[in-house]
Amino acid sequence: MRYIFLSFLLPIGLTCWDGKVFAVQYQPPSSVNHTLVVESTDENFYTLASQIIQQQLDLIARIEQALVTPDANRMRSVRGQLISQTKITEGFLQRQHFRAKSLCNSPDASPVSGNFTKSQVQIYCSLYASSQELVKLAPVLDMSLSRRGELALVRKLPLVSGERQSDPVLSIAPVRYPYLNQPATPFATWEPNLAQQSPKSFDSSTLPIIGRVAKTAIANYKPPVQPAIAAPQSALAILANAKRFLSTAQVNFPVGHQFTDAQETAVTLDRFTYGLDPQEPQIYAQFLQLPRTGIFRVLTASAYKRPINRMTNRLQPKVSERYPFPVLGNPKGSLKPSLALKLVGDRFQMQHSGVDYSFMVDLGNISLEKLDGKLQGVASSTREFFLNYQPPKQLETLQVERRRFLTGKDQNWNQSQVILADAPAKLNHTYLVRTLQFQLPEIVLNSQLIPSERRRYLDELQQVRSSDILVAFRPVRQRSDGSYTVLWRVLDELPAPQILGL
Incomplete structure (x- = not known):
């Protein structure tokens, strides 16, 4: 285990993770006064208090994110920001009243000397209480930072005085200081880009050959296991209490004071990045009233991939979990036939697992x-192929068939055109897809031997759930990031294909 000796000497002008800086600078306490001191008008009190409350709300959101992020630099940032924010809040409170504890812990906190209203005292005491809660996070963040040091390199912070320090081993090499706006460098930094070793039309690494051993892109290579990080319950309880106090303060402000919820903003930005616009279902409401129709956003393939050499928390929901693919048919046990459509380069392609495959035109x-x-209005050759195509019933032949659609090679169904698993993306064009999806038993996927005591359940263990669906989709909008908004409609659900001889 690597032990991290954290210094609390913070660099001047420490910036926060998302690029924001504190709007209120810390000032020394005013002269001793045992009553509420009105140094400014009511308007200035509300202005300064609202700025500090907004800063605390933003800091809480950053801390919540840092607690579930494996990046050490983000944890170091919020640790320093907690110290700075505590000093700023203390300075504001002391300028208003010398003894906040005695005022706010009294049974009936009331206006003092007639200078402040009851609402202002409520704001004052709520801000004091939230600040006292946040201070309790210091040891929790220190412990979390030490654990982050086991995952990534935690570099020394620069000295406050600006003094230069040399490397203790290589004296001529200056110490490299961290830039806290960038993720810390993970210790396991080398990951091969397997996508570059596959054809551009599809990624063969996502298509394992089931039933026999196959070569991999790199012999004996195992991808790194991403860390699983859960936020400490003690920290979540502290943050919940602090937010409760801040909510009490917000309701005591005069009408017109607005506060931004950083969490709601993050959800809105996430939906803007990966989801539909709220008005899109309304625009196509008439079409969506038809049976077995829907609308969703087709994202680029990179949205579903973790950047190489970048750590993520595997407990956090991925894009495919936050914005799942639309379900096409009725679930069959744990099998949920879906339109797993994505954009690979400038082509639409289905995302498959196991022995699933599809083809489109x-x-x-x-x-x-x-x-x-019945595909009325579709060219006869295309109509006959999509309606009459019969998938193989053997596992090995099924996987060979899948690669024929992926590569376009060795197609022997006498078509005037090659039928592929993908097609060029064009706006306001309609695409016809036939998707075959299978749920193979675990004993087949993992090549497990069946113990003698379980062989009487062989039929149940070898049960295969499958679906064969004819669906059409139409892209109606293209975004600046290359993604598309598409409308889809299930045309027919064909008899479920069978796999024999497992």
């Missing part, structure tokens, strides 16, 4: 409302 500018299960 661009039908051109055809309205979704005019399509049905």
Whole structure:
């Protein structure tokens, strides 16, 4: 275990993670006074108090994020910001009343000397109480920072005096200081980019060959296991109490004072980045009234991938969990047939697991409302293939068939065109997809041997759930990041395919 000796000497002008700086500077306490001292007008009191409350709200949001993030630099930032924010709050409170504890702990905190109103005393005491709660986080953050030091390199902070320090081993090499706006460097820094070793049209690393041993891109390579980080319950309780006190303070402000909820802002930004705009379902409400239709946002493939050499908390929900793919048919046990569509380069492609596969064609500018299960209005060759295609019933042949659609090679179904698993993305074009999805038993996926005492359950252990669905989708909007908003409609649900001889 690496032991991190944390120095509380903070650099001048320590910036917070998201680039914000404190708007209120710490000032020394005013002269001793045992009553509320009105150094400014009521308007200035409310202005200064609202600024400090907003700072505390933003700091709480950053602390909550840092507690579940493996980045050591983010934890160091909020630790320093907690010290600075505590001093700023103390300075404001002491300028208003010399003994906040005696005022706010009295049974009936009331206006003193007629200078402040009851609402102002409530704001004052709520701000004092929240600050006292946040101070309790110091040892929790110190402990969390020491644990982050086991995952990433924690560099020394610069000296407050600005004195230069040399490396203790290589004296000619200056000490490298951290830039806290950037993630700390993880100790396991080398990860190969497996995507570069696969064809651009698809990633073969996501298509394991089931039933036999296959070569991997790098022999004996095992990807690093991402850390699992849960926020300490003691820290969450402290933050909840602090937010409760701040909520009490906010309701005592005059009408017109606005406070920003950083968590709500983060949710809004996340939805803007990955989700639909709120008005989009309303625009296409008439189409969405049709049975088995829907709307969702097709993201680029990079949105679902973790950047290499970047640590993430595997307990945090991924993009695919926060914005799941639309479910096409009725769940069959734990199998939920879905339209797992993504954008790979400039092409639409389904995201598959196991032995799932699909194929699609661009039908051109055809309205979704005019399509049905019989594919009226579709070219006869395409219609016959999509309706009459029969998937193989053997596991190995099924995987060979999947690669034919992925690569376009060795297709022997006498079509005038090659049928692929992807198609170029074009706005206001309609695409026809036939998707086959399977849920193989664990004993087949993991090549497990069946113990003798469980062989009487062999039929149940070998049960395969599957679906075969004909669906069409139409991109109706393209975003600046390359993603599309698409409308989809299930045209028909074909008989579930079977896999024999498992």
